Each structure stands twice: as structure tokens, then as C-alpha cells.
Amino acid sequence: MSQSPQSSPKASDAFNHVGVEVDHVSIQFGSNKIVTDVTFSVKPGEVFVLMGASGAGKSVLLRAIVGLIEPTSGKVLIDGMDAANPQTHQKIRTALVFQAGALFNSLSVYDNLAFYPREHRLMSEKRIREKVMDTLKILSLEKAAGKHPSELSGGMKKRVAIARALVMEPQLLLYDEPTSELDPIMAATISEIIAALREQYSVTSIVVSHDRELAYSIGGRVAILHQGDLRTVESPSSIQNNQDPVVKEFLNPEINLKNPRFRKIQQS
Amino acid sequence: MSQSPSSSKPSANPLRWIMGHVNDLVNSGLRPLSALFEYIGGSVILLVRSFSHIPVILSQTNRIIEQCFFMGNGTVPIVTVLSFFIGAVLALQTGFVLNQLGVLNFIGSIVGLSLCRELAPVMVAILLAGRVGSATTAELASMTVYSEVDALKTMNIPPEKILVLPRLTAVVLMTPLLTALSIVSGWLGGMIVSKMVAFLQLSPLLYWRNLKDFVLVGDFIDGLIKAEVFCFAVILIACYQGLSTRGGPREIGTSVTKSVVFSLVFILFSDYFITRMQM
Numbered sequence: 395m396s397q398s399p400q401s402s403p404k405a406s407d408a409f410n411h412v413g414v415e416v417d418h419v420s421i422q423f424g425s426n427k428i429v430t431d432v433t434f435s436v437k438p439g440e441v442f443v444l445m446g447a448s449g450a451g452k453s454v455l456l457r458a459i460v461g462l463i464e465p466t467s468g469k470v471l472i473d474g475m476d477a478a479n480p481q482t483h484q485k486i487r488t489a490l491v492f493q494a495g496a497l498f499n500s501l502s503v504y505d506n507l508a509f510y511p512r513e514h515r516l517m518s519e520k521r522i523r524e525k526v527m528d529t530l531k532i533l534s535l536e537k538a539a540g541k542h543p544s545e546l547s548g549g550m551k552k553r554v555a556i557a558r559a560l561v562m563e564p565q566l567l568l569y570d571e572p573t574s575e576l577d578p579i580m581a582a583t584i585s586e587i588i589a590a591l592r593e594q595y596s597v598t599s600i601v602v603s604h605d606r607e608l609a610y611s612i613g614g615r616v617a618i619l620h621q622g623d624l625r626t627v628e629s630p631s632s633i634q635n636n637q638d639p640v641v642k643e644f645l646n647p648e649i650n651l652k653n654p655r656f657r658k659i660q661q662s
Numbered sequence: 663m664s665q666s667p668s669s670s671k672p673s674a675n676p677l678r679w680i681m682g683h684v685n686d687l688v689n690s691g692l693r694p695l696s697a698l699f700e701y702i703g704g705s706v707i708l709l710v711r712s713f714s715h716i717p718v719i720l721s722q723t724n725r726i727i728e729q730c731f732f733m734g735n736g737t738v739p740i741v742t743v744l745s746f747f748i749g750a751v752l753a754l755q756t757g758f759v760l761n762q763l764g765v766l767n768f769i770g771s772i773v774g775l776s777l778c779r780e781l782a783p784v785m786v787a788i789l790l791a792g793r794v795g796s797a798t799t800a801e802l803a804s805m806t807v808y809s810e811v812d813a814l815k816t817m818n819i820p821p822e823k824i825l826v827l828p829r830l831t832a833v834v835l836m837t838p839l840l841t842a843l844s845i846v847s848g849w850l851g852g853m854i855v856s857k858m859v860a861f862l863q864l865s866p867l868l869y870w871r872n873l874k875d876f877v878l879v880g881d882f883i884d885g886l887i888k889a890e891v892f893c894f895a896v897i898l899i900a901c902y903q904g905l906s907t908r909g910g911p912r913e914i915g916t917s918v919t920k921s922v923v924f925s926l927v928f929i930l931f932s933d934y935f936i937t938r939m940q941m
Contacts, residue, residue, distance in 0.1 A: 490816045496809035510817050
């Protein structure tokens with residue numbers, strides 16, 4: 395992941411659309427298969443929502459796209475370049491909004507946002523200040539600039555994580571469970587922010603989520619991953635009529651008190 | 663998950679059962695050895711990756727100064743006090759015997775050489791492992807467990823460049839100062855005890871003269887080299903242990919313990935070989 399400041403992507407390259415190709419990707423840890431032969435593509439500027447039950451392999455797949463994990467077989471291509479190659483992420487700005495935020499706890503919100511442009515010496519301190527404050531304003535976080543992550547609520551941490559990713563001016567923005575652990579209003583706010591960012595900057599976005607409301611409202615296409623297998627990739631309107639029992643069960647789970655699922659699992 | 667050979671019944675296939683047990687035995691015997699090689703290999707890779715950023719080391723000046731301050735601020739008081747008392751006890755113990763032998767003025771040479779060549783480097787490294795190494799491991803392990811290190815990677819900022827290299831540079835700069843301080847503080851402790859204790863009553867002039875006669879510049883340099891090796895290894899182990907932590911809060915605690923234990927083992931183990939090489 396070495397990179398000299400000179401090789402950093404220039405700010406003028408920002409928000410150029412990139413597409414993503416996930417080509418027969420399998421990921422395995424030891425003998426444990428996490429993702430099995432998954433293939434799909436994300437169009438430039440699209441919001442692609444990846445859904446699935448907990449443990450289905452969504453976050454692992456996301457980490458493979460951002461280059462933190464190398465697939466056991468198959469390839470992830472970003473704009474035709476291999477995502478497992480560190481050079482790709484030097485040419486294309488890829489940002490990941492982590493599930494828990496992954497904010498730098500020793501730094502203030504302001505310094506968290508200023509970290510990337512400072513480290514890569516992309517702009518002057520004055521310009522960084524303007525950019526950081528503008529970004530904080532977009533996400534209604536101006537008053538939190540001087541606070542440390544430990545002083546923030548869950549929703550604010552998510553917004554700061556999105557703001558930090560936004561300061562990077564990414565061409566590909568990945569979100570890992572952006573609305574998990576949030577109340578419905580804050581979840582809706584985060585969904586609106588993701589949609590607004592897509593409208594404003596046309597950044598290609600891949601969102602991993604359990605949140606049906608988010609998928610139906612902002613997703614260009616929705617994919618369902620089940621136990622490491624890709625079940626379907628469809629538009630939000632058509633996926634709601636999908637007759638695959640796994641997809642139906644995931645999108646419209648019924649609470650059956652007379653014959654609960656855990657009893658069925660115990661019996662089988 | 664495949665079934666362990668040792669769990670199958672011997673009556674099914676006795677040869678396979680015996681071979682399974684032999685395989686289990688060999689694997690369990692080799693596991694600590696392979697873990698040791700993995701640890702050494704991982705540390706060396708971390709070192710090489712960190713060194714690959716030396717050309718841009720000046721961009722890390724602020725972090726190096728911060729780490730120098732952290733190492734000095736946390737270690738100087740305790741090094742000074744402990745070294746003083748180690749020098750004092752050494753003078754007291756050896757003085758008691760030397761007085762009976764009628765060669766009391768040799769206290770200076772014994773305290774001087776012991777501190778210079780052995781006690782100061784080892785003590786500085788042990789204190790650094792306890793005070794700075796443990797804190798470094800805890801900080802890096804916490805950053806790893808809570809995905810801060812992954813966040814750095816996604817930002818195209820190598821963790822070795824901003825987390826490891828400044829610490830290694832700081833320890834290289836601070837170790838000679840800490841070791842010299844420890845040596846001088848110990849010498850002073852020895853001198854004061856030699857003068858103040860009733861059954862010794864050795865004049866400071868004789869103490870220093872004897873010390874100067876026996877302690878050469880080469881001895882001082884040998885001590886500094888030894889301390890540099892120990893302290894550098896302590897920080898490298900602390901960084902590697904921190905960055906290789908997986909799991910949660912419990913594993914952070916385990917990593918800190920491992921870091922300190924491995925550091926102490928390395929210091930005491932390598933001490934013999936370095937001392938042998940310097941003779």
C-alpha cells in the first residue's frame with residue numbers, strides 16, 4: 395500500500411465515474427467458505443445495494459472490493475483494474491464507510507476529516523479547512539468539529555464516517571451497514587444523505603445493508619447474498635415480486651409464533 | 663470441518679489410527695516452533711516495510727518528536743531513580759566484601775563497569791518494554807481491532823509509515839540518552855553510598871579515580887550498542903504484536919502481556935550472545 399505523495403490522485407480527478415466488476419469471486423478462510431462464485435457488475439454512478447442475512451458474506455465481499463482482502467479465486471475489477479493490486483487504489487480513490495465508523499479516536503472530528511488531504515498533501519491548510527467545514531455543513535455536523543469520536547452518538551459517528559469518506563472525493567464509495575444500530579428517523583436521514591450524495595456527485599456507491607427501506611428507496615439495483623451465494627440482482631421494484639423462497643423469506647419474513655423458525659431449525 | 667484422526671476408533675483401521683496419532687503429536691510439537699518462525703518472519707517483514715518509507719521520513723518529523731517525548735517523558739524519571747538505587751545497592755554489596763579483602767577502592771571500577779556494560783542497557787530496555795512497549799501494543803492493537811488500521815489502508819496510508827517508522831526512529835534517538843542517564847545516575851548512587859555508609863567511607867575522589875582507570879570509552883559504547891539492540895527490538899515486537907492482534911478487548915490485553923513477555927525473553931536471551939560478541 396505504499397504511496398508517495400506525488401502519486402496521490404489529484405483533486406481534479408475526483409468523482410470521475412468508475413464501474414465495478416465482481417467476476418466469479420470466491421473467498422475462503424481456511425476451510426470456511428464465505429463467498430462462493432459471485433458475479434455481478436456495478437455501473438458507473440449507480441447505487442448498488444447488497445443485502446443478505448448476517449454472516450452471508452456481504453462485508454467480506456465489500457472488503458475484497460476495497461482491496462483489504464484478496465479473493466481466493468476470481469477477480470474484482472474497478473474500472474478494469476484488479477482491486478487486489480494496491481496500485482489500483484492509488485489511481486482510483488476508493489472510500490469505505492465502516493460499520494462502526496472506524497474513526498480515529500485520538501483525533502477530533504475536524505482532524506479525522508482533514509487526515510487524508512493532510513497525509514497526501516493534496517491542498518493547503520486553508521483549503522483543507524474550507525473543505526472540511528463545507529463537508530461538515532452538508533452533514534449538519536459543524537458544531538461537532540472540535541469533539542472527539544467518544545463524545546458522539548451512534549448516528550453522529552456514522553455521519554462523521556460518511557463525511558470523512560466524502561472529503562476524500564472518492565470515485566467509488568462503499569458503505570458497510572450505514573443504518574445499522576440507528577433509530578428509524580436517523581436511518582432514514584442516512585439513506586437520504588447517501589441518495590443526495592449520489593445525486594450531487596454521481597459517485598458510484600455500493601451499500602451493504604439489511605435495511606429494506608434503504609434498498610427500495612435509494613438502490614438502483616439490489617442484490618441478495620445468501621450463505622455466500624448470489625441469489626438475484628434486480629431493480630428494487632422487481633425484487634419485491636421475486637418468487638425465490640429465500641429472497642421472499644428474507645424480504646418479507648413472517649413472525650410465526652405458532653411454529654417459530656428456531657424450532658424448525660432444532661427439529662431439522 | 664474434517665474429523666481429527668485421533669478421534670476415530672482404532673478398530674476401524676489400526677494403522678490409520680496410529681498414523682493419525684503420530685501426525686497429531688508431530689503437529690502439536692511443531693506448532694510452537696512454527697509460531698515462533700511466523701512471529702520472527704512477521705516482525706522482519708514489518709521492519710522491511712517500515713524501512714521502505716525512510717525516503718519520506720522527514721514528513722513524519724512531528725510524529726517522531728511526539729514519540730521521543732512520549733518515550734522520554736514516561737521513562738526518564740523511573741530510569742533515573744532505579745539506576746541510582748541499583749548503583750547504590752551494588753556499591754553496598756560489593757563494598758562489604760571488598761572492605762573485608764582490603765581493596766575498597768575497587769568499588770568504583772565494579773560499579774562503573776557493571777552499570778556501563780550490563781545493568782544500564784538491560785534495565786533501560788526492561789523499563790522501556792514495561793512502560794512504552796506495553797502502551798504501544800495496547801494503542802496499535804486497539805486501532806487494529808476497531809478497524810482504524812483498515813481505515814488507514816483504504817486511505818492509501820500505509821500503517822507502517824505513520825505508526826511504526828516514527829516509533830522505531832524515536833527509539834533509536836532516545837535510547838543512547840536514556841542509557842547514558844542510567845549509567846551516570848547509577849555511578850552517582852554508588853559514589854554517594856560509598857561515601858555515606860559508615861563501614862565504607864570511601865572518598866569520592868578515590869571512587870572516581872578508580873572508575874576512570876577501568877571504564878574505557880569502548881565499554882560505554884558497548885553498553886550503548888547493547889541498549890540500542892534491546893530497545894529497538896522491544897518497540898518492533900510491540901508494534902508487530904499490536905498490528906497482528908485479532909479479536910476484541912480481551913485479545914488487546916493478551917497482546918500487551920505477550921508483547922512484554924516476548925520483549926523480556928528477547929532481552930535476556932540476546933544479552934548473553936551480544937555480551938559474548940563484545941568480549
